[in-house]
Amino acid sequence: MKKTILVLFTCYAGLNAQAQTAKDLWNKTKDDVKNEVKEVKNEVKNEVSGGTAKPTLSNEDIIHGLREALNVGSNNSTSSASKADGYLKNARLFIPFPPEAKDMKTKLVKLGMEKKVNEFETSLNRAAEEAAKSAAPIFLDAIKNMSIGDGMAILKGADTAATKYLKDNTTTQLTQKFRPIVKDAIEKVKVTGYWNPLVTKYNKIPGVKKQNPDLEAYVTQRAIAGLFLLVADEEAKIRKDPMARVNDILKKVFGFNDSQKK
Numbered sequence: 455m456k457k458t459i460l461v462l463f464t465c466y467a468g469l470n471a472q473a474q475t476a477k478d479l480w481n482k483t484k485d486d487v488k489n490e491v492k493e494v495k496n497e498v499k500n501e502v503s504g505g506t507a508k509p510t511l512s513n514e515d516i517i518h519g520l521r522e523a524l525n526v527g528s529n530n531s532t533s534s535a536s537k538a539d540g541y542l543k544n545a546r547l548f549i550p551f552p553p554e555a556k557d558m559k560t561k562l563v564k565l566g567m568e569k570k571v572n573e574f575e576t577s578l579n580r581a582a583e584e585a586a587k588s589a590a591p592i593f594l595d596a597i598k599n600m601s602i603g604d605g606m607a608i609l610k611g612a613d614t615a616a617t618k619y620l621k622d623n624t625t626t627q628l629t630q631k632f633r634p635i636v637k638d639a640i641e642k643v644k645v646t647g648y649w650n651p652l653v654t655k656y657n658k659i660p661g662v663k664k665q666n667p668d669l670e671a672y673v674t675q676r677a678i679a680g681l682f683l684l685v686a687d688e689e690a691k692i693r694k695d696p697m698a699r700v701n702d703i704l705k706k707v708f709g710f711n712d713s714q715k716k
Contacts, residue, residue, distance in 0.1 A: 511710045516605035519707025520616045521597050527688030528593035531681050536586035542579035547680035549578045552667040558656045574648035582677035584639035589681055592631050596624040609711055613690040621682050628678055636674045645669060
């Protein structure tokens with residue numbers, strides 16, 4: 455009898471130990487799962503609070519930043535272009551003799567009128583410099599009223615994507631507003647006073663094609679193209695150089711763009 459009780463007790467003890475082991479294993483497994491879930495939650499919380507997650511940006515922020523980039527770029531550009539020699543001494547902006555009249559230039563130089571030709575080219579560039587003084591408000595008005603449907607695409611685009619958007623959508627309007635300013639500038643620096651003697655002399659040469667290019671249209675087109683070239687330079691600078699981001703919205707938007715590339 456005693457032997458039977460001992461066997462039963464031993465079996466009970468063994469079963470109890472196994473049950474305890476299973477319980478401990480279950481508790482350990484639950485604790486491991488809880489710890490893993492807790493770690494994941496902490497990681498998510500850390501990311502949301504600005505730990506390792508990339509920042510988010512609204513389309514409104516993006517548009518604001520792109521407009522501000524163009525504001526800064528256009529202001530710097532018009533300031534540079536409108537100063538003395540802004541076009542004349544800048545090889546990228548320099549306005550040469552009208553291309554359609556290049557044969558005229560060649561013949562006049564051969565006739566000993568190189569000085570007059572140079573004076574005429576100088577007057578073209580002076581007209582552009584004078585007109586550029588009035589360009590900033592026109593650019594700013596166009597920038598303020600533009601609507602960008604896909605700001606993110608432009609932000610992530612090429613280094614001059616915003617400038618291209620502005621150029622594609624405002625050139626016609628800018629040309630209409632800019633031409634009267636160029637006309638006044640042409641009169642102010644006496645472009646026609648240098649042009650008329652040249653064209654009169656040239657048109658007297660037997661067998662040549664008479665020349666009378668639209669100087670207002672020519673200077674307008676080249677002046678605007680030069681300004682957009684400078685605006686594009688400024689945009690590229692803001693995109694690449696954090697030091698060129700002169701205010702909070704530029705830092706926020708283009709800093710965000712930098713983070714997305716990492």
